[in-house]
Amino acid sequence: MKKILLGAAALAAMAAPAFAADIPPRPYAKAPAYTAPQVVYNWTGFYIGGHVGGAFAGDNSLQGSDARFLGGVQGGFDYQFAPNWVMGAEAQYSWLPNNNNNGVLFPGGTLVTSNTDQLGSVTGRLGYTWGPALLYAKGGYAWRDGNNLGVSVAGVPQGFTTNGSHKDGYTVGGGLEYMFAPNWSAKAEYQYYNFGNTTFTTGPADIAGRSFRNDEHTAKVGVNYRFGWGGPAAARY
Template sequence: MKKFLLGTVALAALASPALAADMPARTYTKAPPPYTAPAVVYNWTGFYIGGHVGGAFTDGNNLMGSDARFMGGVQGGFDYQFAPNWVMGIEAQYSWLPSSSNNGLVFPGGTVVTGNTDQIGSVTGRLGYTWGPTLLYAKGGYAWRDSNNINAAVGGVPVAFTTDGNHQNGYTVGAGLEYMFAPNWSAKAEYQYYNFGKTTFTGGPSDIVGASFRNDEHTVKLGINYRFGWGGPVGSNY
């Protein structure tokens, strides 16, 4: 029995090199690289609509006084991204303002003059620089407001007067920062200045004839926009 076992072991030892020679060589397989998420690419090109709230105030040389007034409104526009971090576009904006709480200007002869602007709008071009989801921009263009609601009274009784125009049309400039916080959604903070020139009284009670005042508004707004189509990050699951 021992001889049989020894013979079996010897035969297996002789056969092992031959079997190893007949086996195919093991092929080397490179391990796959670790997964990396695709880079997020933000695209500002496209149409958008949105709304805003904020405040309007003057420097005191205005019939509205220097009291801040609430404002709210809507906006819409189109942006185009190029070169590749620059964005240019056009925007239309419309805002409502409540009646001014200012009691008006009292002239030496006792004439009290009041005024109010309760609607204001603009059509502007804008140019900005973007890095990732952030856009810093400047804007400027045409401004419009509702008819110049001026009233004059002596002792509480309305009196007739004339001015050199209603000054409904003017210009506007501003700047802002916009941030794309979700696909197709962005939020912005913006300062915008509106100027409609000066109004001069050309007729009426003697104490107001020749007097003039500025027609301007300083505004600060917070807004949100919904961007159609191309807006938002591309290349990620964000």
């Protein structure tokens, strides 16, 4: 019996390499390449921010041609859909220096000065986004502090009347906004304000019956903090 067991063990030892040789080698599998996560930008949500820039009166305005500094705040809400379109609403308020030195001197010696030191607007906004960039147009209601007119001849104030204060008007504009960090975006925009025409119904002879446009061209840069719904950006793998 002992000899039989020893013989069987010897046969098994001799057969093991032959069976191992018949097993095919495991094929080599290359590790999958690393794919960086795709960042998906989300413009949906509320935001607040501030801006600075300059204001320039139109050619037929009583503001004069000098540029004036402005600064202010804004806030609004955006909704992204379909999937690269963004629509929303924004309220904006700007302050300008209170300076009545600009004006128009008429041939008869009458000097008319005008000053707008506050501008506001409530607008709708529609834009197209690709990645972190948003190109948009805006338009809606505009307001200003009033028609702060002054009329004088040789430094002496003169009486006058106009056809209204022209405090309310409209605004249109557009710009580019860029999401440069989580919850933060920067923008540059142009905005035009129009408050209609002011007509002098009475006053010195060289201005009585004359009509002038009340408008402002503005250029602004600003920064917004975006609260978002779930954050302004997410990683997609």
